Amino acid sequence: MPDAPNAWDEITIEHLLTHTFVGKTGVHSQGTLLQTTGFNRPGFPAMGSWVCYGLGRLTDNLPAFVVLPNPRGLASNGTKNWDAAFLSSQYQGTVIDLGSKTPIADLFPDPRVKFPTRASDAAGVALLNRLNRNHAAAEPGDDRLDGRIKSYELAARMQLAAPEALDIASEPAEVLRLYGLDHGKSSFDKQINPLEETDYFGRKCLAARRLLERGVRFVQIWSGNDNSFPRRNWDLHEDVQHDHGPLALGMARGTAALIQDLKRLGLFDDTIILWTTEFGRMPSSQGGKGRDHNPYCFTNWLAGGGIKGGISYGPSDEFGYKPLDRKTPTEVHDIHATILHLLGIDHTKLTVRHDGIDRRLTDVHGHVLKDILV
Secondary structure (H helix, E strand, O other), X not given: OOOHHHHHHHEEEEOOOOOOEEOOOOOHHHHHHHHHHOOOOOOOOOHHHHHHHHHOOOOOOOOOEEEEOXXXXXXXXXXXXXXXXXXXXXXXXXXXXXXXXXXXXXXXXXXXXXXXOHHHHHHHHHHHHHHHHHHHHHOOOOHHHHHHHHHHHHHHHHHXXXXXXXXXXXXXXXHHHHOOOOOOOOOOOOOOOHHHHHHHHHHHHXXXXXXXXXXXXXXXXXXXXXXXXXXXXXXXXXXXXXXXXXXXXXXXHHHXXXXXXXXXXXOHHHOEEEEOOOOEEOOOOOOOEOOOEEOOOEOEEEEEOOEOOOOEOOOEOOOOOOEOOOOOOEEHHHHHHHHHHHOOOOOOOOOEEEOOEEXXXXXXXXXXXXXXXX
16 A cells, blocks of 8 residues: 555645635634635535535435544534534534544433333334424424434434444554554543644544545544643644644644545545635744734645646745735635536535525635636
């Protein structure tokens, strides 16, 4: 099996050293929502929700949209980053916390409670579904109940499918080594440790591959979230080198392994990978070793199905502060439009009527970036 770093040749690097990606805000919560939903305020569906709404599910036994958060905490906005908003709740992201003893909350009865059995659990779900369907018949046009019913039914099927899908230990030793998971399970503590960082991110990347392999439509992986102090995340106002080195090591190892593994299994050409942040960092220091927010010019990259590998798109100015071409910079709507295009969806036609407006992921913006497509 080839070394994972070779996989970087497959990436379309949007502005690595030559940045033109532009955001609309330097506020974490707004910038994060902009990347995940296309809007910098709450109340709009996540991209994963739109994709699953437009394309449907590939499996009945696992969620169509899965979220793998960082074990240290959620990003700004928390669950709003994968909310279905005005779409049916069946399209919201399902959280799988690989750093928890119960990765999927409430999927199984609490082990301290001894009386539930698999049969009684199934009977309870059937009763709830019957009551909900009776209520739904009396309230036509309310899709919230339908989403709830489908969630209960999916949870019952996941009791069998999810444990097998998340059984990373069943992977061959060479695959675990590829993802940096050959040094033993991490303790998931608050301290930065290079080996732990490969475990944090590599474990999620391998889980993502297993989920995609089993028909999950959209997987969202989070890195570097931590609300404690001193912080252990990418938002380095204090000391860039202190945390970015270990975090980048974990991200690079896991991501490169994911690309290589998808290629090994013949899944790479059918999978689109987007790596992005809510904004970048200033090219100047912030009174010492840290750097402040820079929404004017930052980095993302794409890889996989339909994307040209190993190219850079769009120069920045000589400082990496703003785009060299300030009239037509790349924005998040262009990335979203391009991804939908690769999935066979016209971003201007994937709409839902809400509050008298035909809402879409790209709002009234977005152009397909044809120069980065095969």
